Amino acid sequence: MLARLFRLSLLLLLLAPAARADSLPLPDNLISSMSPAGESLLIGADAREAYFTLASNYLTQKTQSFCGVASMVMVFNAMQLPAPEVPEYAPFRTFTQDNIFNDRTEAILPQATILKQGITLDQIGQLLQVQPVEVVVRHASDTDLDTFRSEVAAFLAQPAHHVLVNYLRKTIGQQTGGHFSPLAAYDKESDRFLILDVARYKYPPVWVKADELFAAMNTKDSDNDDKSRGYVLIARKN
Secondary structure, three states: OHHHHHHHHHHHHHHOOOOOOOOOOOOOOOEEOOOHHHHHHHHOOOEOHHHHHHHOOOOOOOOOOOHHHHHHHHHHHHOOOOOOEOHHHOOOEOOOOOOOOOHHHHHHOOHHHHHHHOOOHHHHHHHHOOOOEEEEEEEHHHOOHHHHHHHHHHHHOOOOEEEEEEEEHHHHOOOOOEEEEEEEEEEOOOOEEEEOOOOOOOOOOEEEEHHHHHHHHOOEEHHHOOEEOEEEEEEEOO
């Protein structure tokens, strides 16, 4: 009975507004979170503390270059950071893909630049630090699979701790370029991480093998001086 209720709660969270009518088919190496296998992985996941707060703030990126922006907004709202005013929601406050920008972010990376070409791993690390969070940027080329797996799994098991991954889609069989999204859970038995893909019009949330995700992060980004992609550890400051 408890497992059935838990499964229902997961479905309700992930079915909340999405744009997936024409989403692309998944390659065989990835498991959709909406499939029976994907549901079972989440129910049995060893680290899933991040899942519920992220899923309740799940966004579709506003433009095709806003994957990093949408990912940051999800994390800030999941952490319940002090948010700007939103006139149409007054008196309530929340982060959006519009009000996340301010004078400090413009000094780091102008919104117009993001609209044109997106964000790199190092740039998102700088943008995150505008908020009251502790940020650690890891380039995949500077670490290894075992460190990534253990460090990220431990993060996903703690309240107010989140992880963004920057990876090359085609390396895991998706279409096609560099992308950002939050991680929500880790299942030790299958050695898979759950990506809450912010391009919800393109792909559903997927479970990906740790080694395949690491390989997708350990790719060069020409927009970041050919440094490798990687991941960002984010914790709310006490």
